[in-house]
Each structure stands twice: as structure tokens, then as C-alpha cells.
Amino acid sequence: MKFNVLIQPSGHSFPVEADETILDAANRHGFNLPYGCRNGACGVCKGRVLEGTVEHGQHVAGALTAAERAAGQALFCCAKATSDLVIESKEIGAVSQISVRMLPSRVERMEKLAPDVMALWLKLPANEQLQFFAGQYIDILTKEGKPRSFSLANAPHEGELLELHIRNIAGGSFTQFVFEELRVRDILRFKGPLGTFFLREDSDKPIIFVASGTGFAPIKAIIEHALYIGIQRPMHFYWGARVLSDLYMLERAREWETRGIKFTPVLSDALPEDGWTGRTGFVHQAVMEDYADLSGHQVYACGAPVVVEAAHRDYTTQRRLPEDEFFSDAFTFAPKS
Secondary structure, eight states, X not given: OEEEEEXXXXXXXXXXXXXXXXXXXXXXXXXXXXXXXSSSSSOTTEEEEEESOEEOOSOOGGGSOHHHHHTTEEETTTOEESSOEEEEOOOOTGGGGSOOEEEEEEEEEEEEEETTEEEEEEEOOTTOOOOOOTTOEEEEEOTTSOEEEXXXXXXXXXXXXXXXXEEOOTTBTTHHHHHHTOXXXXXXXXXXXXXXXXXXXXXXXXXXXXXXXXXXXXXXXXXXXXXXXXXXXXXXEEEEESSGGGOTTHHHXXXXXXXXXXXXXXXXXXXXXXXXXXXXXXXXXXXXXXXXXXXXXXXXXXXXXXXXXXXXXXXXXXXXXXXXXXXXXXXXXXXXX
């Protein structure tokens, strides 16, 4: 069974199968709705159902509350149509200019950045280059055909090799393979680029970047892209971690400071041997301590869902950040199957 979906305010429409999500159908027909995690954890794809009915699907409760559902909102990465629909959602026009591709790559280099963080550099076949926006991600396709999503940590102008930062998650179905079995010159296939987490260059608002853990990767790509193209907007980068070793590219962030990027590292569980004298606590709260009013800012947040969700909730409700000026990419992990 098929239903029709009309997007407002653009007026674009597309058919959707009863067994596919609204987001998947929109992407399949060339309409790029915002999304991040694609599994109901981050809330980036949230929009309003103006007419018709949907099956909401499984999602994290905090990403779509009961009150929001009652008000007609839905997570389009999870929701499936049960009738013809009219929905309200922004469309990301710039993404449509880039083709999503399936490509092989060779592991060119591996480096442990921290005891539990491995950097991979992937080389594409000769005469191939991936066009992408800084901040987007790719899906590595495992032997079982299951995708594993990782943000690109390099900016497009440094696209000869694709850089990934992979944390070793206990029970992770792919990350343990990376740490225990993957070798240089092995072949990995991937699909990409994906996601709508990238710098909105048409704005002149000051930017606050918030990263937790390996959420640093896409923020790194965006900041290095912004520096490369000479964006002059004020930028303040907050990086949260548990202990000092988790700030695995601290010197790179310090280098950005010399080029005008304000940098605030925050540790939540610093060890005595860290000798830490900097900010402590939770990274999203550090922003709130420094900024009483975010109404004139943009915020780009990436990392653990609990951090991204708390930042979105508190900045919009307590610091007057406009809903449409919060851009996020929440990391979720696939358990070993």
C-alpha cells in the first residue's frame, strides 16, 4: 500500500510505502529532510504532522515526548504513514547537490589516539573522490551487510584520505573488530556522504560548538573547514570528556586557539594524575555558565545522545536559543548481535 506525503512549506510531494519511514521515502525521492541518528535518539528529524496519521515507531522517549506527540509532532526517521499526509518540515537544499555513493576504500593508516580511540584513514580507488560537507558521516558496511555510522573527521579540502575516529565500545559489533582484527590495507566498503550536520554558511551569527568524546570528529571537520574558507564569525568550542586522555587531540584544539577559535575543555571525572586545573562538570552546563542568552547564536552539538538532548532542551528553554538554530548529530552504538 502506498500513501502520498506533501511537505510544507515547500509544496513538494512524494509517495511512501506503508513499510518505510517518511525520512527514507523522502530521501529516496530526492527530498532532503533534516536527520542525524536515523534511529529515534537525537530528535533532529522532528517535524509536525498537519494532516493524516502515522505510526510513530520505536524511539528514545526524550527525543519525542508525549506532549509533543499530542501536539502533532513526529520523528520522521521512525514514523510510518498510515494515511496520506501533510507534514511540516524544513528541507536541506544544499545536500541535494551531492550524490550518495557506494564505494570501496583501503585502510591506509591506523593510529590509536587514546587507549579506546582509533583513527582510521581510508583511501579511495584511483581517480575517485568523495564530495561531502564537513560534518557529514558515512556508513561502513559490515560483512553481514549492517551499516555502522561514523563521522568524517576531515574537512573536504583535505579529502585525499577519509579520517574516522572510532571509540572501542564494550560489546560493539564493529568497533571491537577495528581494534582487534582490522589491519592496514584491508578493504572496507561504505555508503555516503550522509546526514545534515554541517555548517550553515549563510548565517552571520556567532557559533558555539559542543562535543562530547568522539563527537569531536565532525566538529573538527567543521572548524577546519571554517578556518580554511576564512569565516570570520566568533566561534567558541567546548569539548567535554571524563578524563584528560579522552581529549585525544588536545593539541589540535589548542592550535585552533591561535587562529581565533575560543576553546574550553571540560572534564567530568578528572583523575588526580591528570593534574587538571581547568573547567569541570558537564560540558553542556559549561556553556550555560558562560552564556546567559543564546538567542543570537547558532549551536552545533555532537556526541552522546544524553549530552545532545540535554543541550537542546536547556539551551532552547533556559537560554532562548531558537529551535532552528540548534544543529546536532547524536552518536548511538550498535550492540554485538
